[in-house]
Amino acid sequence: MAEETGQEKSEEPTEKRLREAREKGDIPRSRELGSTALLLSAAAAGLLFGEDVAFTMMSVMRESFTLDRQDVFDTSRMFTHLGEALYEGFFSLWGFFLLTLLAALLTPIALGGWNFSGQALQPKGSRINPLSGLKRMFSLKALMELGKGLAKFLLVGSFAIMVLWLDRPDLIALAREAVEPAVAHSLQILGWSFLVMSLSLIIISLVDVPFQLYDYNKKLKMTMQEVKDEMKNTEGKPEVKGRIRQLQREIAQRKMMSEVPEADVVITNPTHYAVALKYDQQGGGAPRVIAKGADFVALKIREVAEAHDVPLLSAPALARALYHNSEIGDEIPAGLYKSVAQVLAYVFQLKRSRQHLEEAPKPLHEDDFEIPEDLRADPESE
Numbered sequence: 001m002a003e004e005t006g007q008e009k010s011e012e013p014t015e016k017r018l019r020e021a022r023e024k025g026d027i028p029r030s031r032e033l034g035s036t037a038l039l040l041s042a043a044a045a046g047l048l049f050g051e052d053v054a055f056t057m058m059s060v061m062r063e064s065f066t067l068d069r070q071d072v073f074d075t076s077r078m079f080t081h082l083g084e085a086l087y088e089g090f091f092s093l094w095g096f097f098l099l100t101l102l103a104a105l106l107t108p109i110a111l112g113g114w115n116f117s118g119q120a121l122q123p124k125g126s127r128i129n130p131l132s133g134l135k136r137m138f139s140l141k142a143l144m145e146l147g148k149g150l151a152k153f154l155l156v157g158s159f160a161i162m163v164l165w166l167d168r169p170d171l172i173a174l175a176r177e178a179v180e181p182a183v184a185h186s187l188q189i190l191g192w193s194f195l196v197m198s199l200s201l202i203i204i205s206l207v208d209v210p211f212q213l214y215d216y217n218k219k220l221k222m223t224m225q226e227v228k229d230e231m232k233n234t235e236g237k238p239e240v241k242g243r244i245r246q247l248q249r250e251i252a253q254r255k256m257m258s259e260v261p262e263a264d265v266v267i268t269n270p271t272h273y274a275v276a277l278k279y280d281q282q283g284g285g286a287p288r289v290i291a292k293g294a295d296f297v298a299l300k301i302r303e304v305a306e307a308h309d310v311p312l313l314s315a316p317a318l319a320r321a322l323y324h325n326s327e328i329g330d331e332i333p334a335g336l337y338k339s340v341a342q343v344l345a346y347v348f349q350l351k352r353s354r355q356h357l358e359e360a361p362k363p364l365h366e367d368d369f370e371i372p373e374d375l376r377a378d379p380e381s382e
Contacts, residue, residue, distance in 0.1 A: 008223060009218075009221040009222060009223050010221065010223070010224070011221060011222045011223065011224060011226070011227050012217070012221065012222075013217065013220035013221060013222055014222065014227065014230060016230055017220055017222060017230070018220065021220055026216075027216075028111055028212050028213050028216040029108060029111060029212065030111055030205065030208050030209045030212045031208075032148060032201065032204050032205045032208040032209075033107055033110070033111060033205045033208065033209055034103075034104070034107045034108060035201065036198065036201040036202055036204070036205045037103040037104075037106075037107040038100055038103050038104060038107075039194075039198035039201060040103070040195070040198045040199070041099040041100050041102065041103035042096065042099070042100055042194070042198075043191060043194045043195035043198045044099060044195070045095050045096040045098075045099040045100065046096075046187070046190065046191040046194060046195075047188075047191040047192070047195065048095060049092075049093075049095035049096065050187040050188075050190070050191050051184050051187055051188075052092065053092045053093060053095075053096075054183050054184070054187050055180075055183075055184075056088055056089070056092040057089065057092070058180075058183070059088070060084075060085045060088050060089055063081070063084070063085070064081055064085055111209065111212070111213075140215075141215060144208075144211060144215075148204055148207075148208060151203075151204055151207075152201065152204055155200045155201070155203060155204065156197055156200055156201070158200075159196055159197045159199075159200040160193075160197055162196075163193045163196050163197065164193075167189055167193065170185070170189050171189065173185075174186055174189075253293075253297065253300075256290070256291045256293075256328060257291065257300060257301070257304055259276070259278075259290040259291055260276050260290070260291050260301055260304040260305055260308070260310065261304065261305075261308035261310065262278055262290065263276035263277060263278050263290055263291065263305065263310050264277055264278050264279050264287075264310075264311075264344060264347060264348075265277055265310065265311045265312075265313055265343055265344065265347045266301060266302065266305040266310055266311070266312050266313070267313050267314075267315050267318055267319045267322060267343065268298070268302060268312055268313070268314050268315075268319055269298070269314070269316045269319045269320065270312075270314040270316070271298070271299075272294060272295065272298065273292070273293075273294050273298055273316075273319040273320060273323045274291075274292065274293055274294075274297075274298035274299075274301040274302055274305075274319070275289060275291070275292045275319055275322040275323055275326075276289070276290050276291035276292065276301060276305065276310070277289060277290070277322075277332070277340065277343075277344075278290045279344055285331060286331040286332055286334075286337065287331065287332050287340050287344065288329065288330065288331050288332070289322065289326045289327065289328055289329070289330060289331075289332060290328065290329070291328065292322070292323050292326070292328060294323065311347045311350060311351075313343055313346070313347070313364070315339075315343070315364070315366060315369060316366065317366060317369060317371055317376065318336070318339050318340075318343070318369050318371060320376075321333075321336060321371050321375045321376055322336065322340075324375075325375050333375055335371070335372040335374070335375045336371065336372075336375060338370055339369040339370060339371060342364060342369065343364065346361055346363075346364050349361040
C-alpha cells in the first residue's frame with residue numbers, strides 16, 4: 001500500500017467546499033438529461049396538440065390564398081392577412097411552448113438544484129487557454145462525451161429503423177387517404193415515432209447522470225492537508241479559541257456575580273469555595289445554586305455578598321459537596337436537602353431576630369450537617 005503523502009485527493013468534499021463551488025456556479029449538470037427531457041416534452045406536445053396545430057395551419061394557408069376583389073386592389077390588406085396568420089399560428093403552438101419551457105426549467109433543478117451565480121458569468125482567461133482546451137480534449141470527460149455521441153447515433157438510428165419498419169403499412173396507406181384524414185394520420189405516426197426515438201435517449205441519460213455526479217464529486221475531492229487547513233480556518237487558531245473561551249468565562253462570571261445579591265445565603269469553605277443559594281418560597285421547588293466558585297472567584301462572591309448584606313455561613317464539608325455536585329442554575333442534590341434546609345432555617349431565623357431585635361438563633365456547627373458519602377468531597381484530593 002502506498003504511504004499517505006498528504007497530496008492525494010482521497011477525502012470527500014466538505015460542506016464548505018460544496019458551498020463555495022455552488023457560489024461559483026459549479027454544480028452537477030447533465031446535458032443528456034436536459035436533451036432527453038426536451039425531446040420527450042416536444043413529442044408529448046406533438047401527440048396532444050399536433051392535430052389541432054396542423055388543422056390551424058391548413059386553415060391559415062387556405063385563408064391566406066383565398067383573395068377577393070377588395071384584397072387584390074387594396075395592398076394594405078396584405079399586412080392584415082399576414083398579422084392574422086401570425087396571430088393564429090403563434091397561439092396554436094402554446095402547448096409546445098409551455099411543455100418545452102417547463103422541461104427546460106425543471107430538468108436542471110432535478111439534478112443540481114436551482115442555482116444562480118454571478119461569478120459564473122465573469123470572463124476567465126482559462127476558458128480560452130489553448131493548453132487547457134487540449135487538456136479537456138484528451139480528458140476522461142471528453143472520452144465519455146465521444147462515447148455518448150456514438151451511443152446516441154447507434155441507439156437513435158436503430159430505433160428509427162425499427163420504427164420505420166413497423167410503420168410501413170401505415171406509411172403506404174397514407175397515399176390512399178384523403179388529404180385531411182391523411183394529415184391527421186401522418187401526424188399521429190410522426191408523433192409516436194418521435195416519442196419512441198426520444199425514449200431511446202433515456203438509456204444514455206441513465207448512464208450519463210451517475211457519471212456526472214461521480215465526476216463532480218471526484219473534481220471536488222480534497223487532500224488531507226486541505227481538510228486540516230479548512231478546519232483550522234473554520235474553527236480558528238488555538239490562541240484565538242482560547243481567547244474566545246476566556247471572554248465567554250468572563251461574561252458568564254459577570255452574569256453570575258450579578259445574581260449573588262439576590263441569594264439567601266452564601267456557604268463557604270471558608271476561603272477555598274463559595275456557593276450562593278436562593279430559595280423561592282412561592283415556587284415550591286428545591287433551593288437553586290445561582291453562583292459558585294473557587295479561590296479568586298470564591299473571594300469575589302464573598303465580597304459581593306458582604307457588600308449586599310447576604311449572610312455568609314462557613315460549612316466546609318457542605319460547601320465542597322455543593323460545589324462538586326451541582327451546576328449553576330440547577331437545584332441542589334436531593335441528598336443535601338436536609339442540610340441546606342437547616343442552613344436556610346438558620347438564616348431566616350437570623351434575619352427575623354435582627355428585624356425584631358430578638359435573641360439570635362444558636363449558631364450551626366459542622367457536626368450538625370448530614371452529608372451522604374457519595375456526595376462528600378475529600379478535602380485532601382483538592
